[in-house]
Amino acid sequence: MGKQQYAEWNRWRALGLGLLLGLSVMTTVQAEPRLLDRLVAVVGNEAVMESELEQRLEQVRLQLNDRGVRPPPADQLRQQVLERLILDTIQLQQARQAGMRIDDQTLNATLNRIAQQNGLDLRSFSRQIEAEGLDFAQFREQIRQEMLIGQLRQRRVGERIQVSEQEINHYLSSPEAMEREGREFRVGHILLPLPENPTPEQTSQTFARAEALLARLNAGEDFQTLAVSSSSGDQALRGGDLGWRSALALPSLFADQVVTLRPGQNAGPFRSPSGVHLIQLLETRGGAQHLVQQTRARHLLVAVNALRDDAQAQAEARALHARIQAGETLADLARQYSDDPGSRQSGGELGWVSPGQMVPEFEQAMQQLAVGEVSQPVRSAFGWHVIQVEARREADMTASHRRQQVRQLLAERRFEEEVERWLREIRATTWVEVRG
Known part of the structure; x- marks a missing residue:
């Protein structure tokens, strides 16, 4: 050694x-x-x-x-x-x-x-x-x-620790987070000005104009074209483009929002002393990208219950599989026979599934299927499944993955402090007699 x-x-x-x-x-x-x-x-x-x-x-x-x-x-x-x-x-x-x-x-x-x-x-x-x-x-x-x-x-202790979405947003826009990730953002900006001491009516009218512009953006109109025609911001004639900036270099009013957006998404309206703002995240760069392969699948479940033991459930799943092989659709059979209440009405549709979302037996069988292929009955803790893969795609989960990492980080930072508080509580509520 x-x-x-x-x-x-x-x-x-x-x-x-x-x-x-x-x-x-x-x-x-x-x-x-x-x-x-x-x-x-x-x-x-x-x-x-x-x-x-x-x-x-x-x-x-x-x-x-x-x-x-x-x-x-x-x-x-x-x-x-x-x-x-x-x-x-x-x-x-x-x-x-x-x-x-x-x-x-x-x-x-x-x-x-x-x-x-x-x-x-x-x-x-x-x-x-x-x-x-x-x-x-x-x-x-x-x-x-x-x-x-x-x-x-x-x-x-873990169940006592709650991390809010606002706390995650604040961390993501903090110097620590930006230094760790090295991310930069290209942001579009529209400013609708307000006078120095606006009346409530003026403020209301300006917010109404901003909401109307936001609706047009969400309907697909080009942000930079609207910025040229509507914005009073310094960069209006450049399509409102603020250029590449770190979150620390963005106005704090925008930073908390920008880090939660995906490219092409809009946010606002926001009020500041200069007026009412709309922003769009045009592009991002830097930071590690987190790509995952997602699978769109559907299934039917034959559960083991008081009326049906494991062997009977397997036999029923095999019979349903044979009917699919003979030309019936899994979706139709799932609506009639599936014991999964969450997907039965939609013909067993599970939507886009990311790695780790399903129980291991289900996920392993699903990953081995080609697009369009139907599995033999697969056993899990829930019963017997027949699975069909409809499509696959590579999805950028960077934003959601980053948020989950931050949630875990913030929870871990609180854990030791919360442990000490919890230990004091259980000590105070337990009868203890020291003899020597």
């Missing part, structure tokens, strides 16, 4: 999987039985023993030593570690009460991943753990507990 790998392993020895999962906690490992043990706290209906606290203290000392950090006085360190042990116990209790569990298959996959990251197979990894003086079965359960706490936090 190389020096760098060994350092990584020492961190795992001290922290378990916490660092790998992004957790800030180290969960309880049942200590070896001792002749002498005593109760240090009661959490709900669970006892926390001195042996657990001592093992946790040893883990923390190892962690601090690996990082070159001098530990605080022993009594302060003990108090801190006991409080963290109490919080972990509360979280594990809540996870069990919610019926959450980490099955052996998921746990083994995680252990394999840890071993591979350390350049070992699982057997060698377990031997290395034993060589470090740790019991592999206990280590394995520690990993399970840390995964369980991570799963609980994702559920309980």
Whole structure:
């Protein structure tokens, strides 16, 4: 094992999987039985023993030593570690009460991943753990507990974090976002002026003119032609073209809107001291493009239910497939027989489907079909499907993909802060008695 790998392993020895999962906690490992043990706290209906606290203290000392950090006085360190042990116990209790569990298959996959990251197979990894003086079965359960706490936090804390569309817009027009993406925008602009102190009637009339121009643009009229004829802006005689600019160089009134538009889309009217504005995004450049292959498909579903077992559902799906092969259309049969209420009335039409939208079995079968081809019956958790591919296209999902990335980024930034708030809440609402 190389020096760098060994350092990584020492961190795992001290922290378990916490660092790998992004957790800030180290969960309880049942200590070896001792002749002498005593109760240090009661959490709900669970006892926390001195042996657990001592093992946790040893883990923390190892962690601090690996990082070159001098530990605080022993009594302060003990108090801190006991409080963290109490919080972990509360979280594990809540996870069990919610019926959450980490099955052996998921746990083994995680252990394999840890071993591979350390350049070992699982057997060698377990031997290395034993060589470090740790019991592999206990280590394995520690990993399970840390995964369980991570799963609980994702559920309980994740559902509390809401990122609004306005917040996404603000981030997309921020210096940070623009610096990351290197995007530039070519924007068309129409200005309808207002006097310095307009009356309500003048303002209303100007907005009405702007709405009428917007309707003409949305109906397909050329933006630059309308700008020449109607705009009072500085660039009116250039078709209102503001040229290539970063979002930071655009008027702030426009920036929040521009980053949400696709080329050819219009926005407005907006009010400013100089008047009422309409804009159109003419072009964009820079930034990574996110292209995906979309499939337009339809299907019919034969569900497994109280009246029809799996074998019967499969047999019915095969019979319907045979009728399609004989000349009937999947759309007609879906309207009559499909058990999918969301698509039945439209003849099984699913619209344009992007990767990841459908369950894996369905998507895998759909991707293997040629345009116009109908699949054999395909099993999923919902029942048996017969699928037909109608068309394929490459779609530019850059804007929606970017928005999803920003939503995730903003949620992750709030996660740790929200975890701390949630931990204080569950600590305050759980009965805890500290004995020593």
